[in-house]
Amino acid sequence: MSQKVIINTEKAPAAIGPYNQAIKADKTLYVSGQVPFNPETMELINSGIQDEAHQVLKNVNAILSAANYSFEDVVKVSIFLSDMGDFAAVNEVYAQYFTTNQPARECVAVKTLPRNVNIEISVIAWKV
Numbered sequence: 001m002s003q004k005v006i007i008n009t010e011k012a013p014a015a016i017g018p019y020n021q022a023i024k025a026d027k028t029l030y031v032s033g034q035v036p037f038n039p040e041t042m043e044l045i046n047s048g049i050q051d052e053a054h055q056v057l058k059n060v061n062a063i064l065s066a067a068n069y070s071f072e073d074v075v076k077v078s079i080f081l082s083d084m085g086d087f088a089a090v091n092e093v094y095a096q097y098f099t100t101n102q103p104a105r106e107c108v109a110v111k112t113l114p115r116n117v118n119i120e121i122s123v124i125a126w127k128v
Helices: 049-066 084-097
Strands: 004-007 022-025 028-034 074-081 104-109 119-126
Touching: 028 049, 049 084, 049 119, 074 084, 084 104
Parallel strands: 074 104
Antiparallel strands: 004 022, 022 028, 028 119, 074 119
16 A cells, blocks of 8 residues: 655754655655755855755755665755856765765756755655
8 A cells, every 4th residue: 555654854954835855655755855954053054065065965864864765775866056067066075975876867057946045956765
């Protein structure tokens, strides 16, 4: 029987809208787009794109962990950047988190992101 489970953790920023941090549907976990907020203070990290990318991926990791998943289980990543000039710097950070078994991915530049952040990342994870 199919089962849908809502995943939320205090170790990642609270949702800033009417959504959950993640939804687990059967064996698949859909993680909502994460932005560079410190989950303890809900303050925006804006000390450079690499620091921002690290914070976003830490937030993603907290949500994955809350659902008993890891970066190894991620099958799809969507990266949204406010400036495609940040691609190489974000890629350097990204490579530190996805060291093996890299997922499918797209990276697109967008005009603006929520709260005018520079980066947002969402992931889909799956495990047996």
